[in-house]
Amino acid sequence: MSSKISTIIFDLGAVLIDWNPRYMYRKIFKTEEEMEWFLENITTGEWNENQDAGYPLHKATEELIAKHPEWEKEISSYYERWIEMLGEQIHETVEILAKLKKDNSLKIYALTNWSAETFPRALERFEFLQWFNGIVVSGEEKTRKPFADFYKILLDRYNIDATTSLLIDDNLRNIKGAEQLGINGIRFINAEQLRNELENVYQIIV
Structure with missing residues (x-):
């Protein structure tokens, strides 16, 4: 990093x-x-x-x-x-999101492979989806991870510097796609592992 x-x-x-x-x-x-x-x-x-x-x-x-x-x-x-x-929200990870959101030095976004036709149902159900500074949905953009143009939409739309950004994703393919553009990545396994990597690798206290 x-x-x-x-x-x-x-x-x-x-x-x-x-x-x-x-x-x-x-x-x-x-x-x-x-x-x-x-x-x-x-x-x-x-x-x-x-x-x-x-x-x-x-x-x-x-x-x-x-x-x-x-x-x-x-x-x-x-x-x-x-x-x-x-299913339900993954409570332990949502708790981490909530703590990160309180850090005024961080901007928080979502980048999701999700149909534009079904995503509104998730927006209705999960209140935490309102916490993000922005959400980019693959179905709305007609492309998806791990294709470079999808990551670039997020970077360009919100003027994000790839080298100071970090993607959290459970799919290694998507992490590798992000790394091709200079985005840092954590492959998500569980909330405890995510917290450890955020704190020990990136010095982000959650």
Whole structure:
């Protein structure tokens, strides 16, 4: 780290918000094995990321059903019942966010891979999303992490110096994408690990 951190950038899903399609699909499938096969082979993470980058939910659903008509009900449920995939806020990390927000020397932003069509539901549900100095949502920008243009939107929009910024993200791929632009990164595992790295590596007391 070459300079003191002045900007902290949070990922949302799996860092501050517990989102998992299994919460909904366990109500549909009889066994974990069948559910996992479906998530690995039909409504894959790559498929969902396409919608995170702005592809319309109804088109994605229709096209996937056309490929796998035998799974029509289960595919349709993905976005029809998306709200059931949304768990609680991750309280320990939200506590860290709250403490960082009190530090007047820091600006706090969110950079999230999230569909523009479903993100308003999260805004309604989680009060802490109002704490950020700004949020950049992939679905609104039609691009996503780890692509360089998505990070640059945040940097340019809020006049952020990459070298004094720090991304907290659970996905190593996204951390590496940020590092290509000079953004520092912490791969999030849990709140205790995050607190330790903030304090011991970046001298940010939380």
